[in-house]
Amino acid sequence: MVNLYSKTEEQVKDWLVQEGFKPFGAAQIFNWLYVHQVRDFSEMLNLSKDLRAKLAETFSLSLPGLGEVLRSEDGTTKFVCVLEDGKKIETVLLSHEDHNTLCVSTQVGCAMACKFCLTATLGLIRNLEPHEIVGQVLLAETLLPEGQSLRNLVFMGMGEPLHNYDNLILSLKILLNRRGLDFSWRRVTLSTSGLIEGIKRFWAETEVSAMLAISLNGVTQEARAQLMPVAKKHQLEELIGACRELPLETRQRITFEYVLLAGVTDDLVSAKRLVALLNGIKAKVNLIPFNEHPDLPYKAPAPEQVRAFQQYLLDRGLLCTVRKSRGRDVSAACGQLAAKASPTAC
Template sequence: MSDQAKPHLLNSVDASLAEWAAEAKVPRYRVAQVRKWLFEKRAGDWEAMTDLPKAVRADLAERFQLWTTEVTKHTQADDGTEKLLLSLADGGQIECVLLRDTTRRTICISTQVGCGMGCVFCASGLDGVDRNLTAGEIVEQILLLQRLLSPDERLSHIVVMGMGEPLANLDRLLVALAEAHREDGLGISARRITISTVGLPPAIDRLARHEQNYRLAISLHAPNDELRNQLVPVNKNIGLDPIMQAADRYFDVSGRRITYEYVLLADLNDAPEHARQLARILQGREALLNVIPYNPVAGLPYGTPTAERRQTFRAILEEGGVRVKFRHRKGDRIDAACGQLRRSQQPLHQISTST
């Protein structure tokens, strides 16, 4: 059987291994061994699973694909940031990032090939959306990024802020995050997993009903509908008020503080009046505002605000009682902003995932 004809194990680890164990008549503890090799011991291939008999390893290799992507480019920055450009079996490409910050080891993963939300300043959505990623393709990003860590490093946080709109692929995302959260997976607490969205109220409400209360980050980028319709075109069909109401409902159910993301664009959404409007929106809400100075994208006409504009914007927000954090831009030299690396690359020599 060709590799592409085999089922991808990471799409449904438990069900696939349970079926295999029954058909192959192997002891159930072999299932736990495979899970441990995948999620704890960071195995790169079946042969690395050395406490499995050779015949068992050969049978698994015959039945399942373990990896379905290829690392097209692996870039590293001086600040410890590492980024993978992954080529998919159908020819699409996605990006995922590892960020190191003191003791934190955070990964940023993608949920779609491209993005359909149309944010005018974002490299991910310039070509629209091709398709949703499978649960296995999402899990695969997590495991490939984990394998970049040294043996004494452990993943501590996951942010779903890569390519795509996560809530537009919620079914598969939740399957993937379950593997990250469970004790015999990566054991990452739900409070250390953040899902980012431009704001899709029905999907936010559905997420609120989910058994795990992940952290929610909402990408605002504008303090009023007129400007947001310009920057985030999908807002024309939604509106800020319904988004904020859905966020309030999520907070009421989960008890987790909502993070609001705001990409600061020079001379577009960085004026003092924008800061005052933003402060009024967030007043009285249990929220953190994460302000991100724009990371320029080749071919787009947007720039980074000056230090003076950033300082003024921050001062107004703080005077308005907003808890605000200005994100330090990491990985600038490796095109670490979402979608940049994919757009910057021509076909390159591919690197084996087992390296």
């Protein structure tokens, strides 16, 4: 059975017409699914009986199951989504004083093999379907206190979003739909390890948009390729060149994520090169102090080194933030929960 949460409004419209129903039913169905969030066709009261019966005959409304939920003292909730085939993915909900952000996964595991990432140790198991991406959002909303909702989505969980391109686009069409969950594209961030063709293709999309974050992590081709095998094909110079050519809106910036690994990427020579590399790009740097894990060979940077690195960039006019390590008490590194839960990692 086809999962209705994988369908965009346009696709639902086409199906309605094909089955002899009026296309405006698609807007009503979206409203039931994403505004009222009903989980049974019988509750869609303004649809005809015939249509409800046809929907129930054709589509399923199943969402990922909720697995382990770990709540940190700092407001971070990490939870496992259990997929229909038993595979597990990790989703992270970050609660701030005035808003909530969800870190969404797009694949089970990941093929990009970044050396500092626990998810990479799983390899790529499979792509997520649109309903499994959208399902993480719907599931997260059930974990929020009453009256709260999600404001920001960051595609920074397990997987390389642009490596699951078609399903990413379909899920964005659903998530950004005004009649549905209605996320603003400015509050959705797509983080990529730097798949150049994918970035260009995404930028040329007319129906969906998102803020772009590039996982950089190395300031020379050699340094980057050592940490990120994907950089051997998607070379640094070409990647930065592609970023330079992206037409950005007036206040739009590209975020460059830079993981600080003690003795590897956290020196001021690298900071200097980073400034030169991003010269002329409307950029913001997000420094990510590494979270140590026994299965990964790197060390966390000293706090004073993080401050010095950040200050170096700020002093040279680069917008730069340091990502706070959150949820340390529930799981130290991205992917740990699912890696622990996944049979392939045991």
